Amino acid sequence: MTIRAKGRLAAVASGLALVLAAAGCTAADPGADSGARSQKNKDSVVLANPASGASQIGGDAEDMALKASQAFFEKAPAVVVLGNEGAQDAAAGQARELGVPLLVSPEDASEQRAFAAELERLGARTIIAQGALPDSMANGLKVVDGSAPDADLPDIDRAEDSTESGFAVVVRSGDKEAEAAGPALATAQAAGADLHTMESPDPRSPKNQEFFQNHADSSLYAIGNGFAKAEDFSAMAATAAGGKQLPGGGQLVFPERRMVALYGTPGTSSLGLLGEQDVDAAIKLAKKYAAEYQPHSKEKVQPAFEIIATVASAAAGDDGKYSSYVPVERLEPWVKAAQEAGVYVVLDLQPGRNDFLTQAKRYEKLLSYPNVGIAYDPEWRLKPNQRHMVQIGSVDAAELNRANDWLAELTREHQLPQKVVILHQFTQSMIRDRSTLDTSHPELAMVVHADGHGSPGMKMGTWDNLRQDLPKGIRMAWKNFIDEDSPTFTPEQTFDIDPKPWFVSYQ
Known part of the structure; x- marks a missing residue:
């Protein structure tokens, strides 16, 4: 860098820690x-x-x-x-x-x-x-x-x-x-x-x-x-x-791209489309789905996985939490393969009677990858004495804020690009006090994922309901159910929704 006036600048420390220049401060001793x-x-x-x-x-x-x-x-x-x-x-x-x-x-x-x-x-x-x-x-x-x-x-x-x-x-x-x-x-x-x-x-x-x-x-x-x-x-x-990059380049998730994801758990076909094949075939299929959406988007369409990392269970389990963890060792090969192939990964949490922060911390190693975000699924967040499939779960915004505070700090500490944060929802009551969600973290790109299934009219009713009083700074996402929707929206129909979804998943 050129220095044009008399004197020489001292060597500066690498890194970008903050120091505020304040009026009235004394300049450093030039030596x-x-x-x-x-x-x-x-x-x-x-x-x-x-x-x-x-x-x-x-x-x-x-x-x-x-x-x-x-x-x-x-x-x-x-x-x-x-x-x-x-x-x-x-x-x-x-x-x-x-x-x-x-x-x-x-x-x-x-x-x-x-x-x-x-x-x-x-x-x-x-x-x-x-x-x-x-x-x-x-x-x-x-x-x-x-x-x-x-x-x-x-x-x-x-x-x-x-x-x-x-x-x-x-x-x-x-x-x-x-x-x-x-x-x-x-x-x-x-x-x-x-x-x-x-x-x-x-x-x-x-x-x-x-x-x-x-x-x-x-x-x-x-x-x-x-x-x-x-x-x-x-x-x-x-x-x-x-300089750490998202798949496809860049450090900001939106508005540079939209995402189309396969949903499910590796090796478990009953939980969604993703688990019906091995990782290489899943990457190929995710790219195929993304390519089908590209003609309908001016933004780049990014292939993605939404992996259920903690699975809601009917049995209480040894810890009594009604949720089982998929081991990090089982998921990491999928994360690495996705990273090499330019595929984004979202880890979906179904916590049972756990809180979301406790479960998120279990996957800190995977969340330290630049291509991994997180999804919170309140449908499976139980209160004491509740059971899956008996009651629909829900969560306070304060609990989500605590998890996001931790995730934002992790992202900042490792100098990672922005992370996708998905909030699954199909009724307003699933996220209590939603207006108090903290959307100020620049490290996080938040979306509400409309999880409703059924006829087009039912799905659009859910979509419109979830858009009401949506906090500023949160985008909308959409899920297509291959078996439960009647009929399943085509890529053109999905991207014709107003507003156009930023994240689409297939289950």
Whole structure:
């Protein structure tokens, strides 16, 4: 990465842990070498050490400009000061050309004090004005009209290019965002930063991934206010830089693709279509189903498995929970084969009297694969003293939230792409307090799976009912029953449903 001003950036730590750049912070000590250099030449620029990891610089234009100066410069004999919004382009260009910070003329007393303190910290002796500035701002410093053709600009010593280490900045696209962040961006670029403009605020989006991967070992700054909260942005940036991909590429499940899945348990034909053949034949069949849907979708249709990992049972079992676990060792070959073949896998949980979090943790090893998500099946979630096929199970949203909290943290810890989270449902009562579902985890892509079977009218009635008061951030999914539906919807009919399902499974 090119560093254009005097000084050398310290080597930055790899990884993207979050450090917030806050107003009023003191820049890092540039080290004895750069300190001695500044004593020898008062007109040299010395760069500060950028914060290691991923940082955010937000606020109004003035505040962001100040934070950027503190983050990127240790010493600067001159600063460009913007006194007129109409002069922002000229001011930014001048700051980049000279390799010095760009500050914004302060208005109130507290901002003026912070401005004066920053000039003192930088050791600035010259203000290059772009637009009118208050007379009180000079405070003994030389003021130069930067817009004058014959402006007496200072001669600033700048180092030869260095590529030893570097940092990068990202900003949201859009006139409003770019204007507010403009002065801070100019300061970052004056210090040698690489710049990337993000149409989407999510580092994991296809248009952003490459930049974050190319800067995996760089200090990273998000400048502006159009990003996720600091902790989430840092985690998403780390995932983007890590580069782990979903089957078919990318790190965000939707809206880049739709999925068509075989449902069932390996080796058990009575539980669904998936178990009627071995893994190789199941992969071939899943791809065949996905291909039949592709003509009816502008998005890529991804083949998938929905594997029943815990099976509701009539007997209580040794633990009295009315649910049996399919061993991880039996499922992992299917997960690995699916990963190699570009097939997504969803592990379906039928917990009986267990809670969903307890069962999900049993499959942590499989959920650590980038191609594995989870499905919660409340029909088989029993209360004490309930029995399968006697009562229809149900679950509180709070229990699902606990399981999702754990899954999101696992995804974040392993820097995995987004995970599909399916909520099976055919009556509103199956998920109690559904409006309180937490849909804020950026690591999870949630869908409600309409499990109703029967005639087209019955199925559409279930579909429309489940769409009522659907929490924001949850998409809809559909199940086709090969034996129980009369008739089974064709691919064209299934994708003609409004809204078009994002996930379709066959049982």
